[in-house]
Structures are given as C-alpha cells and as structure tokens.
Amino acid sequence: MSAEPRGTHPCGTGPRGAEPRGAEPRTDRPSGLSNGGAGPGRAPGKRLRIGILFGGRSAEHEVSIVSAQGVMAALDTDRFQAVPIGVTRQGTWLTLAQTEQALRRILSERLRSLDEPLGEGLLYRTQVIGSFRRLDIVFPLIHGANGEDGTLQGFLELAGVPYVGAGVAASALGMDKALQKTVFRQGGIPVTDDIVVLNSEWRRDPAGVRQAAEAAIGYPCFVKPANSGSSIGTAKVRSREDLDEAIAEALRYDRKVLIEKAVAAREVEVAVLGNDEPEASPVGEITYRSEFYDYRAKYDDPHTELHIPAAIPQATAERLRETALAAYRAIDCAGLARVDFFLKPDGEFCLNEVNTIPGFTPMSMYPRLWEYAGLSYRDLITRLIELGLERHQEKRRV
Ligand SMILES: Nc1ncnc2c1ncn2[C@@H]1O[C@H](COP(=O)(O)OP(=O)(O)O)[C@@H](O)[C@H]1O
Numbered sequence: 135m136s137a138e139p140r141g142t143h144p145c146g147t148g149p150r151g152a153e154p155r156g157a158e159p160r161t162d163r164p165s166g167l168s169n170g171g172a173g174p175g176r177a178p179g180k181r182l183r184i185g186i187l188f189g190g191r192s193a194e195h196e197v198s199i200v201s202a203q204g205v206m207a208a209l210d211t212d213r214f215q216a217v218p219i220g221v222t223r224q225g226t227w228l229t230l231a232q233t234e235q236a237l238r239r240i241l242s243e244r245l246r247s248l249d250e251p252l253g254e255g256l257l258y259r260t261q262v263i264g265s266f267r268r269l270d271i272v273f274p275l276i277h278g279a280n281g282e283d284g285t286l287q288g289f290l291e292l293a294g295v296p297y298v299g300a301g302v303a304a305s306a307l308g309m310d311k312a313l314q315k316t317v318f319r320q321g322g323i324p325v326t327d328d329i330v331v332l333n334s335e336w337r338r339d340p341a342g343v344r345q346a347a348e349a350a351i352g353y354p355c356f357v358k359p360a361n362s363g364s365s366i367g368t369a370k371v372r373s374r375e376d377l378d379e380a381i382a383e384a385l386r387y388d389r390k391v392l393i394e395k396a397v398a399a400r401e402v403e404v405a406v407l408g409n410d411e412p413e414a415s416p417v418g419e420i421t422y423r424s425e426f427y428d429y430r431a432k433y434d435d436p437h438t439e440l441h442i443p444a445a446i447p448q449a450t451a452e453r454l455r456e457t458a459l460a461a462y463r464a465i466d467c468a469g470l471a472r473v474d475f476f477l478k479p480d481g482e483f484c485l486n487e488v489n490t491i492p493g494f495t496p497m498s499m500y501p502r503l504w505e506y507a508g509l510s511y512r513d514l515i516t517r518l519i520e521l522g523l524e525r526h527q528e529k530r531r532v
C-alpha cells in the first residue's frame with residue numbers, strides 16, 4: 135500500500151491420451167505461412183496444427199469455451215487443423231481424446247464448463263504435454279490465471295512451442311492492474327489514481343489502510359483485485375461503512391488490491407493487432423444498465439450493448455487509438471490486446487486496463503472491431519497465427 139495517490143493526470147484530483155488419427159511427429163517448426171501454410175521441413179499444402187487451449191480456472195471459463203468453439207468453426211481449414219486442448223475449472227489439462235469427448239458433451243448435454251473434481255497437476259499430465267510436440271503453434275484462449283498471466287506463455291517458451299499473443303512479460307503486466315499502471319505512468323499514459331493494498335498490510339493495520347485510502351482517494355472509489363477479470367471481486371464503494379467489506383472481498387481473489395478513484399465516464403475500447411508495428415482498430419463503446427460494468431452486465435444482461443464505432447469526435451477517437459498503441463508498446467505486447475479506456479464528458483480520458491487475451495467469441499468486442507475495420511473473424515485468426523509464428527522466428531534468431 136502506498137499512502138500517496140499513484141500519479142497525477144486528468145482522471146485524478148492529485149497526483150494433453152489418444153492422438154488424433156493421422157497425427158505424425160513433427161521434425162521442424164514452420165517459419166511462416168508464405169508456402170500456403172507450409173513451413174520448412176513441411177510438405178507443401180500440409181496443414182498447420184493449431185493447439186486451441188481453452189477453459190481454465192478463471193471466472194471466464196465459459197466464455198473461453200465459446201471463444202474456442204468460435205475459433206475452431208472459423209479457422210481456415212485449407213491451411214489449419216484445430217487441435218483443441220481443454221483445461222478444466224480445476225486447472226487439469228485434458229488429453230486430446232478427453233477434450234474431444236468433453237466438447238461432444240458440451241454440445242449434446244448443453245454443458246457450459248469442463249469439470250474434473252479430482253484434478254491433477256500439470257506434471258502428471260505427461261500425455262497432454264507430449265501432444266504439444268505435434269503442434270505447430272498454440273492459440274491460448276484461456277483468460278486469467280495460468281492462461282493470460284504469463285505462466286502459460288513461460289511454459290510454452292520453455293517447451294519451444296510458438297504461440298499466439300503476448301509474451302511472458304507483457305502477459306504478466308497485462309494481468310496485473312497495479313504493475314501495468316506503473317508502466318503506463320512512466321510512459322505518460324493517463325490512468326486513474328489509486329493506492330495498492332497487500333493482504334498482509336490490511337491484516338496488520340486496517341485503520342492505517344482506511345486512512346490512507348481516504349486521504350489519497352476518497353469516495354466514491356473502486357476496490358478491485360490486482361489480478362482478476364470479469365469484474366470478479368470488484369466493488370464501487372461510497373463510504374467508509376462499505377470499504378472494509380469491499381477490501382475483504384477483493385482480497386479473496388488476490389493478495390493485492392487496488393483502491394481507485396471512481397471515474398464517471400463512458401467505457402470505450404480499442405483493439406490492437408500486430409507485433410513490432412501494431413495497428414489500432416476503430417473505437418468501440420460499451421453501454422450497460424448496471425451501475426458499473428459488472429459480471430452480470432458482461433455476460434448475462436440483454437441491455438448491455440456494443441457500439442461500433444463509438445459515437446465520439448474523430449479527434450478523440452484518434453487520440454484514443456494513439457494512446458492504445460502507446461500502451462501496447464509500453465508493455466512490449468505482441469499479437470493482440472484490447473485496450474480499455476474511461477472517456478470523461480469533457481473529452482479527457484484515462485486508460486483503465488489492457489487485456490492480452492480479450493473475449494474472442496465472434497460477438498466479442500475485439501473481433502467485431504476488426505470486422506468493422508474490414509478484417510473478417512477468419513482472417514483475423516489467420517493473421518494472429520502468422521504473427522505468433524513470426525514472433526517465434528524472431529526470438530529464435532537471437
Ligand atoms: N476507477 C474506476 N472508475 C469507474 N469505474 C470503474 C473503475 N474501476 C473499475 N470500474 C468499473 O468496473 C469494471 C471492471 O473493472 P476493470 O478494472 O475493468 O476489471 P476487469 O479486469 O474485471 O474487467 C469496469 O469496466 C468499470 O465499469
């Protein structure tokens with residue numbers, strides 16, 4: 135916890151098991167897709183095997199399944215072959231055969247999640263890990279912990295398997311709301327004022343935390359876990375009476391929480407795509423009926439709407455897109471990210487957060503922004519695979 139508001143800007147007042155039939159061991163990694171999807175050591179016309187990793191332990195498990203189904207349905211099958219790999223809610227990696235079986239059950243029994251109450255740690259899942267040898271690239275579609283936070287990316291780096299999206303550091307920064315804000319402030323990107331509170335600090339000195347929060351932030355404020363998503367553990371707090379409960383709730387999801395100044399603003403988002411020369415999409419806006427964009431508003435409320443493009447002045451849209459690119463570069467992101475902003479009535483804005491594995495169903499903001507910009511869901515997926523392979527080649531060069 136820091137007693138000082140962190141920064142000064144317009145938003146603040148202060149400062150894997152059966153293998154699929156026909157699977158063959160691979161001998162080399164492809165360098166790109168210029169040969170109609172074939173890389174060196176790969177017969178021309180042979181399809182690349184794309185590991186679609188989905189599910190996982192986060193509250194976004196269900197949306198991850200829908201994203202994976204969307205990607206598998208849209209994948210350009212002339213060039214790619216989907217190899218789905220499910221991760222249960224308990225964190226167990228399913229074998230390819232178990233995943234196929236689970237996907238069939240999801241369709242036939244209308245299940246919405248992968249469950250295996252007696253989950254096993256990854257080190258016991260040697261079959262599924264072995265199956266990675268036969269993949270050309272992994273497309274991680276797992277949100278939150280052990281999917282979006284750099285740990286999965288670190289495993290793939292160790293294994294030498296190319297993957298789509300942000301690398302280890304950018305993923306970790308994209309996940310940690312406190313750390314990313316530190317980087318953004320350093321880069322002159324406006325963010326909301328906040329203080330960070332650790333569980334140990336809260337247990338040791340709750341009165342001191344309250345006092346620091348009130349002195350630096352005041353009410354209304356938002357209390358949220360530093361590493362979470364889908365608004366889980368997030369609350370708007372109007373008075374001291376509600377502060378303790380909000381902090382205790384947020385601390386159920388992380389050992390570190392942010393207490394942020396509440397910003398009265400519209401919520402607008404920009405999709406960024408690319409490696410070292412990223413491009414920004416048009417701006418989209420989200421509107422909802424609840425007090426803030428909470429879990430229900432995100433996944434279970436017909437009143438929530440995406441507006442593409444956002445009805446905002448062109449100059450503001452341009453500044454938002456530039457800032458989204460600056461934020462993307464600031465965390466050294468790759469592949470894709472959705473950059474979310476708070477846009478205030480006076481036209482000023484601040485960056486709320488960067489999501490390195492944004493919702494990726496065909497109806498999600500990220501693919502829809504690109505669709506609006508002229509890049510179809512199918513072509514977007516192809517581009518992301520190309521970018522992941524390019525990035526892998528670049529890393530192998532050094
Ligand atoms: N400082 C804030 N001011 C206003 N609204 C906020 C603030 N922080 C969070 N919110 C609201 O809570 C939602 C979820 O918070 P966010 O930081 O985006 O976390 P998540 O990773 O769970 O999406 C936001 O979309 C917004 O509606």
Ligand SMILES: [Mg+2]
Pocket residue numbers: 474487
């Ligand atoms: Mg958010």
